[in-house]
Amino acid sequence: MRQTVLVDAPARAVSAALTERALFGGTGVLAPGDELPVLLARLRVAESSVDELRLVPVGGWGLSLSLRLAPTGAGVLVTCTASWRRPGMAARRPVLALLGSLVETVRERAVALAGADLVVGAAIVRGGALLAQQRAYPAAAAGRWELPGGRVEPGEAPVAALARECVEELGVEIQVGEPVGPDVVVPGGAVLRVHGATLADPAATPHPFDHHALRWLTAGELGTVDWLPADRVLVPALRRLLRAPEHG
Ligand SMILES: Nc1nc2c([nH]c(=O)n2[C@H]2C[C@H](O)[C@@H](COP(=O)(O)OP(=O)(O)OP(=O)(O)O)O2)c(=O)[nH]1
Numbered sequence: 001m002r003q004t005v006l007v008d009a010p011a012r013a014v015s016a017a018l019t020e021r022a023l024f025g026g027t028g029v030l031a032p033g034d035e036l037p038v039l040l041a042r043l044r045v046a047e048s049s050v051d052e053l054r055l056v057p058v059g060g061w062g063l064s065l066s067l068r069l070a071p072t073g074a075g076v077l078v079t080c081t082a083s084w085r086r087p088g089m090a091a092r093r094p095v096l097a098l099l100g101s102l103v104e105t106v107r108e109r110a111v112a113l114a115g116a117d118l119v120v121g122a123a124i125v126r127g128g129a130l131l132a133q134q135r136a137y138p139a140a141a142a143g144r145w146e147l148p149g150g151r152v153e154p155g156e157a158p159v160a161a162l163a164r165e166c167v168e169e170l171g172v173e174i175q176v177g178e179p180v181g182p183d184v185v186v187p188g189g190a191v192l193r194v195h196g197a198t199l200a201d202p203a204a205t206p207h208p209f210d211h212h213a214l215r216w217l218t219a220g221e222l223g224t225v226d227w228l229p230a231d232r233v234l235v236p237a238l239r240r241l242l243r244a245p246e247h248g
Contacts, residue, residue: 002081003099006074009110014069014076016183016191017109019233065099067106076110078103113183117190120162121147121231122197123180123241124206129216130242132225133169136212143212145225147194162195170206170214172199181237184230192230196241219243 007014064084070077080099124131124147133148135141148169152161159176166174177196184192199206208214217225219242222235 001083001095001099002079003096003103004077004079005103005107006072007069007076007078007107007110009076009107009114011069011071011076012179012183012193013114013191014078014106014110016113016185017106018067018069018078019182020109020113020185065102067102078106078110080106113185113191116185118152118158119149119186119190119192120152120158120165121149121192121194122162122166122174122176123147123194123238124166124174124197124199125242126199126202126216128242129218130222130238131170131206131214132217132227133208133214134212135228136210141228143226144228145215146228146231148206149192149194151190158193159195162197166197166206169208169210171209172204172206173201174198175200180241181234184233186228186230194234194238 064082066081068079068081070079080102082095082099084095122131131148132145134143134145148166149162150165150169152158156164162176163174166172174197177198180194180196186192206214215225219239222239222242227235
């Protein structure tokens with residue numbers, strides 16, 4: 001059983017709306033019917049990527065949902081598919097309504113996120129390790145880890161903002177590459193977009209001018225630090241970046 005909607009927003013904004021479901025757990029959608037909201041609260045995220053979110057059941061109903069997006073010339077097609085194991089589950093109508101509300105919330109969020117402020121982050125890779133920095137403030141985030149970067153100023157190009165932030169925060173010049181992983185919503189409603197990057201001078205030493213500490217993390221160490229929530233969502237994509245052949 002499936003529902004689709006065509007969303008008039010850039011693919012990365014739709015992807016951010018999809019990822020937001022993963023970030024905040026469950027689906028965040030209240031569907032008509034008594035049982036389904038409860039059921040949904042018990043779904044956990046199996047996999048999240050730029051173009052697909054899969055939710056798998058933990059209860060006995062066996063209901064699984066997947067949200068998938070496909071860019072077309074006229075917008076991004078979002079398809080939500082449901083399947084379930086429990087024989088004779090008499091819930092076709094509520095499930096259909098649920099799928100309808102899911103694709104509709106993704107559409108609404110994608111349109112909103114298309115206009116959100118942008119925070120850029122740098123996934124700086126050297127010798128098979130990623131540079132992470134430990135926040136010093138505010139209290140709620142102090143001690144947690146993030147990527148170098150910051151807010152894009154009005155009128156500033158995102159790549160230029162990232163290069164500026166790395167000079168301010170680390171005292172190094174970087175070369176900015178392609179985006180890594182999906183855009184992720186951060187507290188306050190801005191969207192974090194991470195780009196792969198390298199040090200312009202590989203022998204340069206970054207300094208934590210604005211942070212508690214810096215660490216170069218190998219692929220195996222990526223899961224071991226206390227990342228900010230948005231960055232944790234990106235760990236699988238960062239691990240793939242570190243394991244890509246060109247970064248050996
Ligand atoms: N730079 C950066 N910010 C992140 C990451 N993950 C994450 O949730 N954020 C959040 C923290 C903040 O709410 C927002 C960006 O804040 P920021 O403090 O770095 O940006 P800024 O330099 O413009 O802000 P400020 O220090 O002037 O207050 O994005 C990340 O990996 N890097």
